[in-house]
Amino acid sequence: MGSCRNGVVSGGSNGEIGGGPTVDKGVDFANYFCTYAFLYHQKEMLSDRVRMDAYFNAIFENKHHFQGKTVLDVGTGSGILAIWSAQAGAKKVYAVEATKMSEHARTLIKANNLDHVVEVIEGSIEDVSLPEKVDVIISEWMGYFLLRESMFDSVICARDRWLKPTGVMYPSHARMWMAPIRSSLGDQKRNDYEGSMDEWYRFVQDTKTSYGVNMSVLTKPFSEEQKKYYLQTSLWSNLHPHQVIGTAAIVKEIDCSTATVNDVLEVRSNLLSSITGERTRLCGFGGWFDVHFRGSKVDPAQKEIELTTAPSMDDSTHWGQQVFLLHPPIHVSEGDDLNVSFSMNRSKENHRLMEIELSCDIRQSSGNILPPFSNRFYIE
Ligand SMILES: C[S@@+](CC[C@H](N)C(=O)[O-])C[C@H]1O[C@@H](n2cnc3c(N)ncnc32)[C@H](O)[C@@H]1O
Numbered sequence: 001m002g003s004c005r006n007g008v009v010s011g012g013s014n015g016e017i018g019g020g021p022t023v024d025k026g027v028d029f030a031n032y033f034c035t036y037a038f039l040y041h042q043k044e045m046l047s048d049r050v051r052m053d054a055y056f057n058a059i060f061e062n063k064h065h066f067q068g069k070t071v072l073d074v075g076t077g078s079g080i081l082a083i084w085s086a087q088a089g090a091k092k093v094y095a096v097e098a099t100k101m102s103e104h105a106r107t108l109i110k111a112n113n114l115d116h117v118v119e120v121i122e123g124s125i126e127d128v129s130l131p132e133k134v135d136v137i138i139s140e141w142m143g144y145f146l147l148r149e150s151m152f153d154s155v156i157c158a159r160d161r162w163l164k165p166t167g168v169m170y171p172s173h174a175r176m177w178m179a180p181i182r183s184s185l186g187d188q189k190r191n192d193y194e195g196s197m198d199e200w201y202r203f204v205q206d207t208k209t210s211y212g213v214n215m216s217v218l219t220k221p222f223s224e225e226q227k228k229y230y231l232q233t234s235l236w237s238n239l240h241p242h243q244v245i246g247t248a249a250i251v252k253e254i255d256c257s258t259a260t261v262n263d264v265l266e267v268r269s270n271l272l273s274s275i276t277g278e279r280t281r282l283c284g285f286g287g288w289f290d291v292h293f294r295g296s297k298v299d300p301a302q303k304e305i306e307l308t309t310a311p312s313m314d315d316s317t318h319w320g321q322q323v324f325l326l327h328p329p330i331h332v333s334e335g336d337d338l339n340v341s342f343s344m345n346r347s348k349e350n351h352r353l354m355e356i357e358l359s360c361d362i363r364q365s366s367g368n369i370l371p372p373f374s375n376r377f378y379i380e
Pocket residue numbers: 033036037045046074075076077078079080081096097098099101123124125126139140141142151154
């Protein structure tokens with residue numbers, strides 16, 4: 001089938017992403033889906049207690065959304081959300097999974113005596129056909145900094161095709177956040193970059209001496225490649241809340257019941273943040289997300305649940321935070337105001353990866369304005 005406009009794949013072996021380039025399904029499988037076919041990877045998600053508790057509580061504290069209802073689990077993986085939906089009283093659960101993990105899900109569901117309720121369907125959600133519309137769509141689609149992986153496109157596709165007009169989305173809302181941070185990672189990455197360039201210069205010298213070829217013409221592209229890798233690629237980090245040195249700002253808010261692919265193709269935002277710490281170094285920015293389970297306007301949650309991936313001492317998640325480092329860091333003081341202009345687009349080579357442009361003006365508490373800076377980052 002595959003009739004989704006703006007889905008990742010619109011049918012056949014290739015497809016269009018909303019307004020973007022054609023996606024080769026085989027390449028997408030090799031680059032993206034393949035890791036989800038491994039139990040070690042599913043186990044990593046199943047061991048994330050913050051994630052698990054949030055979905056578990058969202059379902060079992062809101063059983064009225066599930067009892068006697070039909071549910072679609074988009075990207076069921078091991079089948080965990082489908083199992084909980086059935087245990088909460090769903091009359092029928094369609095559990096769709098693109099990879100061979102579907103076979104493990106089927107085994108697990110049978111072993112838990114829920115195979116009379118949960119039907120596992122192997123295939124891309126864009127391609128499968130269900131016999132009916134559903135009351136609930138549940139999915140754990142969030143990637144690093146929310147939108148990496150672009151899996152929300154698939155949830156939108158499922159919603160537009162299979163959710164009843166009265167249906168409920170789990171989760172129902174999502175937000176991206178950003179805040180200025182201090183970190184020693186920047187010094188480390190700068191050293192790594194410089195070490196790599198020193199090694200390159202030795203290599204150029206050796207190649208000339210030993211083999212009579214001068215490689216120095218490749219120094220600039222090599223340096224650019226290494227800069228991208230060491231200095232411009234965002235880092236996964238589990239930030240301590242003390243590393244956040246200013247107010248956090250919302251970058252993007254998404255209503256999962258109404259958002260379109262176009263709404264998330266590009267994220268553009270102007271953010272204001274004030275430095276709250278004493279004199280310190282602005283080493284970069286941390287990005288994270290939260291999602292909420294609120295039900296819908298006509299059928300609200302009895303108990304709203306939040307899943308946050310914000311810096312935390314006790315409640316860290318496998319998503320951690322994405323760190324965007326500044327080279328060199330900038331000295332800032334309490335009361336300095338940062339005016340950040342942020343934009344995030346999908347990488348042209350791989351629509352599941354992101355490219356970010358971030359520029360920033362700093363107005364010091366004295367009224368002095370520091371020269372603005374601008375950086376490009378990659379979420380790989
Ligand atoms: C983040 S995992 C979540 C797995 C499981 N729902 C859980 O919460 O533990 C996302 C899963 O969705 C699957 N998936 C991603 N895009 C899909 C699509 N378009 N159609 C079907 N499955 C998809 C992946 O293979 C992966 O197993």
